[in-house]
Amino acid sequence: RVGRKGRAIGVDMTPEMIHKARENAAKGKVNNVDFRLGEIEHLPVADGIADVILSNCVINLSPDKPQVFAEAARVLKPGGRLAISDVVAIAPIPARVKKKLEAHSACIAGAGSVLETKRMLKKAGFAKIRIVVSEQSKEFIQNWFPGSGAEKYVRSAAIEAVKEGAEQ
Secondary structure, three states: OOOOOOOEEEEEOOHHHHHHHHHHHHHOOOOOEEEEEOEOOEOOOOOOOEEEEEEEOOHHHOOOHHHHHHHHHHHEEEEEEEEEEEEEEOOOOOHHHHOOHHHHHOOOOOOEEHHHHHHHHHHHOEEEEEEEEEHHHHHHHOOOOOOOOHHHOEEEEEEEEEEOOOOO
């Protein structure tokens, strides 16, 4: 998808996933990818080299979301785009739910609100912030942590933003 001259960098915090990704790239004879061991709060990527950052439902797992967005801004070129899918809180998450480890691993307890997410992105240097909450996600979220009422507090969302600093 990045073209012949394009390059993709994948980052994961577990050696097992890096190994699996490298195996799959080799099987598919894909040569323009690089997989790196690292954390989203401290990306193993140089400053200002990425055009786009994609992420699928991992930022809510981070205890330091402002640092995650600051790292995204650091590695993006001016005018670079952030396009992620994640979970956001649509109502305050009760303390009894937040305390449960299962609620963290089920991507519920760490969800920030839509407003908090917008504020963090703006502070990190993003503009054209757009967060589209999926009401339909309520149907599958109720199965993530059964009996918790998670579907009352969180939804899946498409989050987009552009790094400031270039003509947009």
